[in-house]
Amino acid sequence: MLAALLLVFRESLEAALVITVILAATRGVTKRGHYMMAGIGIGAAGAGVLAIFTGALSHSLGGVGAELFNAAVLLLAVGLLSWHVIWMGSHGKEMARETKQLGHDITLGIKPLSALAIVSATTVLREGSEIVLFMQGLLASADHSAPLFIGGILGLLCAVGVGMVMYFGMARIPLGKLFAATNVLMMLIAAGMAGKAANYLVAAGWLPEFGNRIWDTSRIISNDSWIGKALSAFMGYSATPTGIQILFFTGTIAALVLMARTYAETVPRTASQA
């Protein structure tokens, strides 16, 4: 039961943290609950399907199908998060103002909400399939399956709990500053995912590694520590990063900062654009 609890907690923590940031970024937006639930639901269903085809996927594309699939899913999330970050750069202040003035929920376009729902779906999909495979293995070799299910559910609840603590912590940030804060977090998450995608592409032999451990901070924050896990979710932390991972991380941050700035300047802020 403990093994199931720990594994499910570990695997679902990343998705829980990413979803928490997205929920914080859409505070006061009507229908965001529907979109997010749909995203999580689609991700979970996809995870089940992916678990069935894991073996086939591994052997596809010359044995690197799984790596390319992971890279593609991560890059999709990077693209959508980037788009949202840039979009928020020009609409965030206006959104905050409107929420304050009207004192009720605001409506956000269908595009930003769908983009964020898909990001949630991709994070659930990636980690969820591992949970399904692990649980399936445990159930196959266990005499009693009930404790395993309970362990798994407790692990999931723990991850949701950590997310909720963070959400209510972030809820104390005034709305005007909240969007700026969540935008920075989303930028870091996107850059971290880009770095992870780069590592998958290296594993597939599509990209050169440019050094397999540029530095080693495993004695300070190891990958297996809880802080390491949380930092991995927020910015793709690795104690022994590859050169290409660092390039993708910094490249994404630079591109996003640049584009958010350019876009915010060229688009006039009018109330009709919310």
Add this chain to the structure above:
Amino acid sequence: MTKLSLFTFALLATFAAVQAADTPVQTANADGYTIILKDRAWSPVDLVVPAGQKVKITVKNLNDKPAEFESATLNREKVVTQHGEITVFVGPLDAGHYSYVNDFDRTTTGTITAK
């Protein structure tokens, strides 16, 4: 949206350029190396591979349940289904020890040593 498309295009162009520039690296051993998971042990528990070369490693799982080959130091993680096998390319590695675990049973550890 135009800027995003530009960004995506630039990213893809970079991939293509880098891939074209990336000359194929000869693997040290054409068939590569094999690591087998049986019950709760990897064999060989310490695989020695040449440093400074790209190496192909086949990971076989003889158990009745899935496993995940995961190495933080090698930046690799990959699920191996029950009675299945996967291919992992690593390197070129600096000389040293690289540990890995079965992420679904984290007490089952092994190392890869590059010499």
